[in-house]
Amino acid sequence: MSTIQSPYERFNLVRNPFGELTRAERAELAVVDELDEWLNLLQDKRVALQFVGDCGFGKSTHLAALERRLPGAAFIYYPETGPRPALPRARPVLVDEADRMGWRSHLRLLCSEGPIVIGTHVDYSWRLRSVGFRVTTVDVAKRMTPELAARVLNLRIEASRLDARLPVPTIEIECAAQLLLRFDSNLRGIEHFLYERFQLSISERTLWPLAI
Amino acid sequence: MAACNLKIELDEPRKVRMGGDEVTGTVVVRCDKETNCKGLVISTRWTTHGRGNIDSGTAEEVTPFQGSWQAGQDYKYPFALKCATWPPTYFGTYLNVSHVVEARAKIAWAIDPKATAEFPVVATASPANLTPQRKVQQGGLGIFALVIFAIVALIFLAFFWWLIPIALIGIAVYWFFKSFLPKQLTGSIKTELEPRRVRAGEPVRGNLSFTPQRNVSINSVNFTFSGIENCVSGSGSNRKSHKNDLLKQVVELTGPQRLTSGQRQSFDFEIQVPPNAAPSMKLTDNQIQWSVLLRIDIPRWPDWTETIELIVEPGESTGEANRLEVEQAMTAEDEWFEQVLQQLQESDDTERMQLVLEAIREHEFTVTLDVAGEAFELASNYAPEVPGKWFETYDKRRDMCVELFVPSTAPEPQIDSVWRGRIGIVGYSSDDEVLSARMLV
Numbered sequence: 267m268s269t270i271q272s273p274y275e276r277f278n279l280v281r282n283p284f285g286e287l288t289r290a291e292r293a294e295l296a297v298v299d300e301l302d303e304w305l306n307l308l309q310d311k312r313v314a315l316q317f318v319g320d321c322g323f324g325k326s327t328h329l330a331a332l333e334r335r336l337p338g339a340a341f342i343y344y345p346e347t348g349p350r351p352a353l354p355r356a357r358p359v360l361v362d363e364a365d366r367m368g369w370r371s372h373l374r375l376l377c378s379e380g381p382i383v384i385g386t387h388v389d390y391s392w393r394l395r396s397v398g399f400r401v402t403t404v405d406v407a408k409r410m411t412p413e414l415a416a417r418v419l420n421l422r423i424e425a426s427r428l429d430a431r432l433p434v435p436t437i438e439i440e441c442a443a444q445l446l447l448r449f450d451s452n453l454r455g456i457e458h459f460l461y462e463r464f465q466l467s468i469s470e471r472t473l474w475p476l477a478i
Numbered sequence: 479m480a481a482c483n484l485k486i487e488l489d490e491p492r493k494v495r496m497g498g499d500e501v502t503g504t505v506v507v508r509c510d511k512e513t514n515c516k517g518l519v520i521s522t523r524w525t526t527h528g529r530g531n532i533d534s535g536t537a538e539e540v541t542p543f544q545g546s547w548q549a550g551q552d553y554k555y556p557f558a559l560k561c562a563t564w565p566p567t568y569f570g571t572y573l574n575v576s577h578v579v580e581a582r583a584k585i586a587w588a589i590d591p592k593a594t595a596e597f598p599v600v601a602t603a604s605p606a607n608l609t610p611q612r613k614v615q616q617g618g619l620g621i622f623a624l625v626i627f628a629i630v631a632l633i634f635l636a637f638f639w640w641l642i643p644i645a646l647i648g649i650a651v652y653w654f655f656k657s658f659l660p661k662q663l664t665g666s667i668k669t670e671l672e673p674r675r676v677r678a679g680e681p682v683r684g685n686l687s688f689t690p691q692r693n694v695s696i697n698s699v700n701f702t703f704s705g706i707e708n709c710v711s712g713s714g715s716n717r718k719s720h721k722n723d724l725l726k727q728v729v730e731l732t733g734p735q736r737l738t739s740g741q742r743q744s745f746d747f748e749i750q751v752p753p754n755a756a757p758s759m760k761l762t763d764n765q766i767q768w769s770v771l772l773r774i775d776i777p778r779w780p781d782w783t784e785t786i787e788l789i790v791e792p793g794e795s796t797g798e799a800n801r802l803e804v805e806q807a808m809t810a811e812d813e814w815f816e817q818v819l820q821q822l823q824e825s826d827d828t829e830r831m832q833l834v835l836e837a838i839r840e841h842e843f844t845v846t847l848d849v850a851g852e853a854f855e856l857a858s859n860y861a862p863e864v865p866g867k868w869f870e871t872y873d874k875r876r877d878m879c880v881e882l883f884v885p886s887t888a889p890e891p892q893i894d895s896v897w898r899g900r901i902g903i904v905g906y907s908s909d910d911e912v913l914s915a916r917m918l919v
Binding site for chain 2: 270272274276278280285286287288294321345349429431433461472
């Protein structure tokens, strides 16, 4: 029951690669090829970049990856319940869960200068355009291809590697395609599923990944 | 961008440390360009990993260097740091705790290169107060947060005072069904459980007694001794709890019977905490909880239940046993492998060889092999039952050639790379001095 011998060594890993990560790790492992393009966009003050999608599709990860490359930028997360934090004055500002920010903060954001980056479930492009922002909308679910999903998942495995000289398991593109189909592109759902599968292969000493 | 490689070489990497022991080793830095380092920080840390949000802590931290590194040179920084005393290393299903030495070079305008090396830590005692270890908190913030909470609560109550009676009714209904109704039949119930802090491997003794106030039939009196990993991931509306049973033991103290009014009922019981029970842990988002749920199952009536939490401490022998488990696991397996090899090498006839091979048929060995290429000329006459390929490999440590059969269901090892994994021995050729093995998956 209590064990101090790592069961992950068998796969040349230090941990289950699909477990929770810190925000910094999530940003570090984000696969965002368009990052430089978006950073260029954000040079302009009247620019708004919005990431639209449901929970678990990677909005927060995109914001974290951008924040990592924007020293001095302000990041703010609006929780579903509890007191809403005040909108920071620093720009660029990255707002996660912008659809929860309340109308006062929303108005302040629209009336202020940019550049702004938002993660939201609701498309705000019309409202942002109406106050003069040039808006770029990224539908995070549509970005997800089998190739990208395989890269994201393999990067997570790579970040859990134990010995640089030894091989680690990989996720093939075909497998990623099946997972995307099964979880409707929900990456968080895929991670949770693979976590359980991985633990199963540890406890039952079977091949990994198991048949999806 | 200058690239810097950091490597941590631990002295005795397999050694199991007791909480608070010193960890020694060397950080080796090599850069491919001249690099200005604002600080090389070496620390001993513990961190959780698994389904819950990450909890972590730093035991000791030093900054042995600040300055410039020249290209192509190896710089070595020896360190001696104390590891954390709590929590101990633990590998579970949803919760894992690892101890690492981390080296991080702070470099301006670049992503800080870092390296980590893991080492196992055992504990012999739990902290006196197992309360959640909060992350960095500024002095006075607790009181400040309390004041804010009180103000928010007052404002809330000023507007939603009408919710108070509804909440009170809810509490009353809960109390009525959970406590009042069962006690109408059972009378006042007394429970005892000692000790509440128990070492793994030791017993806990308890008693449940009551005097029914009227004649009553019961289905059973029982208790459930359970241990769970309880981890929380996400925050706000994404907050999700993940629970994994470590142990669930239901013990019946008595079966169905009719109890007579006024006749005292008393049940003594003993719980044996397993010697390898995971110690109780209460980190911020990751916990190991042990509890005893006592139940009087009354037909067509709300059951009486009471849950008593136990703190399971590492057993007196757990630390030492764990230390030996890791240290001996390697040496015992190595010794066994050497013995098997010796037996095979000394088997001068086919019959004896077959006897040895038959004896070790079910045994697994961990090996690290350099994969040279696919094998076409085989020393072995082993006929695999499943399709697959043979590979020529070399065990550097034992200076021995190994032909490795890889079933087609297993991932093929890459040629010119190192493969580490478990094998079963299927043959040995004394003429060619080649061991034949099959990859186990």
